[in-house]
Amino acid sequence: MVDYNNLIFEISRQGRVGSSLPASDVEHVDINDKLPKHLIRDLPAELPEVSELQLVRHYTALSNKNHGIDNGFYPLGSCTMKYNPKINEDVARLEGFSRIHPYQPTETVQGALEVLYELQEELAAITGMDAVTLQPSAGAQGEWTGLMMVKAYHKQKGEARTKVLVPDSAHGTNPASASVAGFDTITIPSNEHGLVDLGELKKHVDDNTAALMLTNPNTLGLFEKEIVEIAKVVHEAGGLLYYDGANANAILGKTTPGQMGFDIVHLNLHKTFTTPHGGGGPGAGPVGVKKKLIPFLPVPRVEKVNEVYVLDFNQPLSIGRVKGYHGNFGILLRAYTYIRTMGAEGLRQVSESAVLHANYLRKKLEPYFDAPYSQICKHEFVLSGSRQKSLGVRTLDMAKRLLDFGYHPPTIYFPLNVEECLMIEPTETESKETLDAFADVMIQIAKEVEDNPVVVLDAPHTTVIGRLDEVQAARQPILRYTKEKAVNRETVMS
Amino acid sequence: MMIKMTESAMNKLKEMVVNGEQTPRIDAEIAGGCGMTVKFSIVFDEPRRNDSIIEMDGIQIRLDRFTKRFIDEGTQIDYSDEHGFLVGESFVSSACAIEID
Numbered sequence: 001m002v003d004y005n006n007l008i009f010e011i012s013r014q015g016r017v018g019s020s021l022p023a024s025d026v027e028h029v030d031i032n033d034k035l036p037k038h039l040i041r042d043l044p045a046e047l048p049e050v051s052e053l054q055l056v057r058h059y060t061a062l063s064n065k066n067h068g069i070d071n072g073f074y075p076l077g078s079c080t081m082k083y084n085p086k087i088n089e090d091v092a093r094l095e096g097f098s099r100i101h102p103y104q105p106t107e108t109v110q111g112a113l114e115v116l117y118e119l120q121e122e123l124a125a126i127t128g129m130d131a132v133t134l135q136p137s138a139g140a141q142g143e144w145t146g147l148m149m150v151k152a153y154h155k156q157k158g159e160a161r162t163k164v165l166v167p168d169s170a171h172g173t174n175p176a177s178a179s180v181a182g183f184d185t186i187t188i189p190s191n192e193h194g195l196v197d198l199g200e201l202k203k204h205v206d207d208n209t210a211a212l213m214l215t216n217p218n219t220l221g222l223f224e225k226e227i228v229e230i231a232k233v234v235h236e237a238g239g240l241l242y243y244d245g246a247n248a249n250a251i252l253g254k255t256t257p258g259q260m261g262f263d264i265v266h267l268n269l270h271k272t273f274t275t276p277h278g279g280g281g282p283g284a285g286p287v288g289v290k291k292k293l294i295p296f297l298p299v300p301r302v303e304k305v306n307e308v309y310v311l312d313f314n315q316p317l318s319i320g321r322v323k324g325y326h327g328n329f330g331i332l333l334r335a336y337t338y339i340r341t342m343g344a345e346g347l348r349q350v351s352e353s354a355v356l357h358a359n360y361l362r363k364k365l366e367p368y369f370d371a372p373y374s375q376i377c378k379h380e381f382v383l384s385g386s387r388q389k390s391l392g393v394r395t396l397d398m399a400k401r402l403l404d405f406g407y408h409p410p411t412i413y414f415p416l417n418v419e420e421c422l423m424i425e426p427t428e429t430e431s432k433e434t435l436d437a438f439a440d441v442m443i444q445i446a447k448e449v450e451d452n453p454v455v456v457l458d459a460p461h462t463t464v465i466g467r468l469d470e471v472q473a474a475r476q477p478i479l480r481y482t483k484e485k486a487v488n489r490e491t492v493m494s
Numbered sequence: 495m496m497i498k499m500t501e502s503a504m505n506k507l508k509e510m511v512v513n514g515e516q517t518p519r520i521d522a523e524i525a526g527g528c529g530m531t532v533k534f535s536i537v538f539d540e541p542r543r544n545d546s547i548i549e550m551d552g553i554q555i556r557l558d559r560f561t562k563r564f565i566d567e568g569t570q571i572d573y574s575d576e577h578g579f580l581v582g583e584s585f586v587s588s589a590c591a592i593e594i595d
Binding site for chain 2: 387390412413416469
């Protein structure tokens with residue numbers, strides 16, 4: 001069994017192969033005769049040499065150490081770790097979709113283009129926008145795409161606005177995207193209710209304001225009740241409103257960013273629309289815009305002309321292409337499948353259940369933790385571990401303790417305006433029994449902090465690897481495998 | 495456990511301890527999101543359960559169990575009128591934030 005805990009390089013044995021090929025019937029040539037000397041390695045690459053069975057066991061063992069929504073509860077706030085229905089996978093594997101190529105002539109891929117066109121239409125309806133691009137490959141790229149359109153819009157009007165406003169509860173990607181797009185970011189403090197401080201906003205909005213970026217509900221799970229007034233203030237100054245769709249799971253079928261006054265929206269299909277988060281991608285971050293911004297959308301745009309689907313490159317004001325081909329098609333297809341299987345009524349129920357679950361859990365946990373914004377929330381809520389901090393236990397310690405019970409911890413230490421923050425988003429796809437069981441464990445941990453803090457401080461106890469030495473991991477990270485380091489590691493472990 | 499303390503930091507701590515009722519603490523302030531940043535500061539507050547105490551030149555400095563994980567003999571406390579207390583270096587964790595040479 002030891003093999004399964006080793007790196008694949010460590011189970012490698014020289015000469016072992018995982019394939020059996022017939023003898024080559026072409027003439028053997030010496031590579032030294034064909035390539036310049038400087039392109040030939042002095043030593044063979046140290047690639048792992050394993051059998052097929054070893055390979056399968058190795059990666060199966062690795063996957064068993066992973067935690068995903070298929071393994072257990074995953075209440076990671078603002079990440080919407082909901083169940084990804086398997087029908088999405090079935091549809092994505094249909095040969096008509098999985099065996100086509102983006103270079104094929106459009107008349108041979110009408111079905112795929114129809115899916116893209118229909119998804120654009122569905123997302124435009126869901127967000128209250130007039131047109132949508134599917135190209136951006138994730139939320140942050142969607143933000144950047146939106147901001148480049150903001151820049152192009154103002155430029156077209158002969159203005160060079162430089163300021164993008166973001167509230168202090170914003171996702172970190174908002175100021176980062178604004179910066180990459182060449183804007184200066186101004187942070188707007190929240191008021192005592194955790195919402196945008198309208199007075200502070202008015203102080204900073206002027207004729208140099210390009211846009212305000214906002215998440216609604218915000219990262220505290222609270223709905224910006226003054227959104228109409230906020231939109232009015234920004235629009236009267238000539239600025240645009242950008243909607244970060246990270247928290248769209250709270251509003252499906254109830255309201256739209258368009259109704260709230262937003263001009264640009266990005267959606268995270270891997271959050272709200274059940275495409276996989278796994279492995280860092282691929283993702284999809286479609287961007288919707290109001291009519292006045294349509295000329296600036298990336299090209300090619302998927303259009304329907306006389307019942308035929310075409311790629312429209314002829315948009316002179318477009319910011320250009322932002323992603324190869326047509327975006328991550330397989331992901332877009334999964335999201336389309338989800339939307340069509342749920343329907344409008346189903347999506348409305350998604351948000352109602354997500355909000356109900358968050359409030360159910362919030363009420364169960366609030367007696368045991370500090371609740372800086374104790375009020376009806378949307379799809380997520382924040383608690384503070386300040387009470388536990390005064391007893392010598394930090395939120396990170398409690399997050400580690402949750403691992404002992406098979407739960408992925410909530411988002412912690414974010415948003416930044418809540419001390420020792422725990423940000424919990426249960427999603428709509430969990431049962432009452434799961435929510436109750438999670439609440440019981442959180443309450444148990446809160447009691448352990450008071451009665452037996454060491455069990456929390458030393459957690460986790462049941463995971464394959466215990467508490468990491470994060471200081472050493474940061475100061476002396478081992479980022480590349482070498483035999484020498486592997487030998488040293490074995491020596492230390494023995 | 496020993497840490498390094500500059501003369502200016504020690505003098506300032508002694509002055510503040512004499513004038514105040516609360517005790518000095520090395521505290522870890524954590525910021526999360528994508529990755530985790532830990533910054534250290536000197537605060538004056540109440541004792542917490544499970545605190546460790548470092549005694550230097552008659553001055554007791556507290557730190558909680560979490561903060562202790564990040565503090566070692568390489569940690570230095572300095573003080574200047576311009577910047578106040580400076581403790582060690584900001585410590586950054588996670589793949590998003592590690593700088594690779």
